[in-house]
Amino acid sequence: MAVAHLTDTTAPAYSLRVGLFGAGRVAGQLGPALVAAGHAVAFVWSRHAATAGALAAALPGAAVLPGLEAPLPPADVYLLAVPDAAVAPVLAAVAWPTGAVVAHLAGALPLGIFEAQPEVLGGVLYPLQTFSAGRAVDWASVPLCVEAADAGALNMLLVLARSLSDDVRLLASADRLRLHVAAVFANNFTNHLLGVADALMTEAGLPAALLAPLVRETVAKALATGSPFTVQTGPAARRDVPTLGAHQAVLAAHPAWLGIYNQLTASIQEVLPPAPGPAGK
Incomplete structure (x- = not known):
């Protein structure tokens, strides 16, 4: 047929x-x-x-x-x-x-x-x-x-x-499995991280809606480029040790989230070589 x-x-x-x-x-x-x-x-x-x-x-x-x-x-x-x-x-x-x-x-x-x-x-x-x-x-x-x-x-x-x-x-099955793993990172893990962010905002008495424009631009920028790694910003990417330390202090009350923060920081720095000079946010 x-x-x-x-x-x-x-x-x-x-x-x-x-x-x-x-x-x-x-x-x-x-x-x-x-x-x-x-x-x-x-x-x-x-x-x-x-x-x-x-x-x-x-x-x-x-x-x-x-x-x-x-x-x-x-x-x-x-x-x-x-x-x-x-x-x-x-x-x-x-x-x-x-x-x-x-x-x-x-x-x-x-x-x-x-x-x-x-x-x-x-x-x-x-x-x-x-x-x-x-x-x-x-x-x-x-x-x-x-x-x-x-x-x-x-x-x-x-x-x-x-x-x-x-x-x-x-x-084929092997490729579909790899796709599924990638989808878990793109969807499930991202959703969990957004949940952590929402909880931190609630804990601070701040409206979660403040993050919405940032989340939209993050996703739009990641999808617009050939590799999201190339548009990574933030304290981990620029190896901003004082800011990383301040964040870790805030997360001390949440050991599990602190562990995620440290692991993602290490992963970002492993992927990105050190910048040759001061980098913007």
């Missing part, structure tokens, strides 16, 4: 039946996105029946799969939008139809996780985005990383991915 880019008006429309395992943050946004792209969600399963029912009720025609031991409704592709640790148990618990196309959505799990279920055609449909309740995601801009060993399964996942996103990439 030729793979068509579904945003191309000359391409035929594909409507796939999707079985959705999971009803959490990812599935809760993926389900409506699939329907909006013209696909049908055949069923929703979750270990929490209430959340499965709530999501299925929002998806026209979707049933609730009562349990993993229940017979599977027919679908063109089954998506495992469950926590990473649940992928293998779900795979093992379901009586998959022979030749079923089954894909997980995890960044760090290899394609090899499907080897224990030779009856399925395994694949990956990894959305590189953070998902939170109450925040809508623009799926057209979300990079979708696809992988499958079987050509038919790969084509099926490419059709599905291209109906959701304008940025679809073939990515």
